[in-house]
Amino acid sequence: MNQVPTILVIDDEPAVHKILTRALEPEFSVYAVSSGSEGLKKLGSLSPDLILLDLRMPRMNGLIFLKKLRERGNNTPVVIVTAYGSVDSAVQAVRLGAADYVEKPFDNRKLKQTLRTLLLRKKQSPQEISHQLRIIGESPQLKEVWQLIKKYGPTDLPILLEGETGTGKEVFARALHKISKRNQGPFVPIDCSTLPESLMESEIFGYERGAFTDANGSKPGRLEWANGGTLLLDEIGNLPPQYQTKLLRVLQERQYVPLGARKSKSLDVRVVSASNINLRQAIQHGSFREDLYYRIGGVTIELPPLRKREGDIELLTHYFVKEYGRKYNKSSLGISAEAMNLLLSYHWPGNVRELEHAVAGAVLLADQVILPQHLPPQSLKVITIFGDNGNRARRIGLELKINCNLSKPIDLKKMKKKVAAEAEKLIIAEVKKRVSLNQTELAEFLGIDAKTLRSKIK
Secondary structure, rough: OOOEEEEEOOOHHHHHHHHHHHOOOOOOEEEEEHHHHHHHHHOOOOOOEEEEEOOOOOOHHHHHHHHHHHHHHOOOEEEEEEEEOOHHHHHHHHHHHOOOEEEOOHHHHHHHHHHHHHOOOOOOOHHHHHOOOOOOOOOOHHHHHHHHHHHHHHOOOOEEEOOOOOOOOOHHHHHHHOOOOOOOOOOEEEEEEOHHHHHHHHHHHHEEEOOOOOOOOOOOOHHHOOOOOOOEOHHHHOOOHHHHHHHHEEEHHHHOEEEEOOOOOOOEEHHHHHHHHHHOHHHOOOOOOOOHHHHOOOOOOOEEHHHOOOOHHHHHHHHHHHHHHHHHOOOOOEEHHHHHHHHHHHHOOHHHHHHHHHHHHHHHHOEEEEEEEOOOOOHOOOOEEOOOOOOOEEEEOOOOOOOOOOOOOOHHHHHHHHHHHHHHHHHHHHHHHHOOHHHHHHHHOOOOHHHHHHHHOO
């Protein structure tokens, strides 16, 4: 006979005790206390499988209780009970070690599903998910991202993934879905940058028959497809202002109205957003709504560019050589040290996606070993900049074209001076583009004084 899981409810409202007991029994054995101090005392005689904890209680609130619980070394999973829309408090609780959160008023079906997920269902490990989604890397920067994915993935908190193009935002969004309690539901992406504005409303919200001229039948939108699962709002920074307003209302009310419909539909999704632009800066420029940002960015995870992932370029290169070698029947293919050094020296503005395409093309061209000539032209044009201490500080791409008029003798000294000036101009421009430094820091980085730099920039 299977043992009934035990739930300890800590809430200062006796009415909540009755509601939860009625909702959860007999599937769960429920014990209830009215304060955090009573809860700590109860844990001396009871070892619950899970704790349902109210955030707002007199004397000892939920966050203080959670902190004291973890200080005692007690790792019992804690589900936070919070008022509807109190995302900030839920984020803070998860950072302190809460496993998930539920909102008042309770939806009994969702509540029980959350508890079952935590107690009864075995999830895939992050390592298994990483392998399935081909997330390759051992750098500290990538491991830090995985720590955040593991911490916030199982919850329903809204997540914002920010990073350059090609850093794998959709892949990590899928990882968040797979590790979540909604992993049996659909994963539905909406690419806000490629969806035509004329089709945006009908694609997102759906429509009823007769909503417009060619609407000969009804069609569900992406919101309806995603119900019960995860909705990815990809490149949300490109969403037109009028649709930002509509989306904000939908996320606040958890309801939407398809085009031509008279009744609203309920929305039950976990929202993950992704952006290759800094949305905080977009707010300052007036191109993104601040209230929408706070609605979607309960937790923000920064995905590092490939050039800042220590050691991962070499690891990814060997992985792609093996994968595409198998695909193109060249499983014994290797890569030369010269070719690898070029890949390590290139700055990869397109990140992992660009590296994968570069290696795939090289595998097709090579016979036994990938050589420098098999790589894309841009990866061969590289200059390495050294800091004052001789350490390699940054690598940037540089293409310098030299025009020589061979119909008359060449003044090599003048040509050398001209080429040096042109190279200097290219280097300063490229460093300014690639490195986030103010003018004083940039001058120090380049080994010149600020006044000289201002003159050169002018």
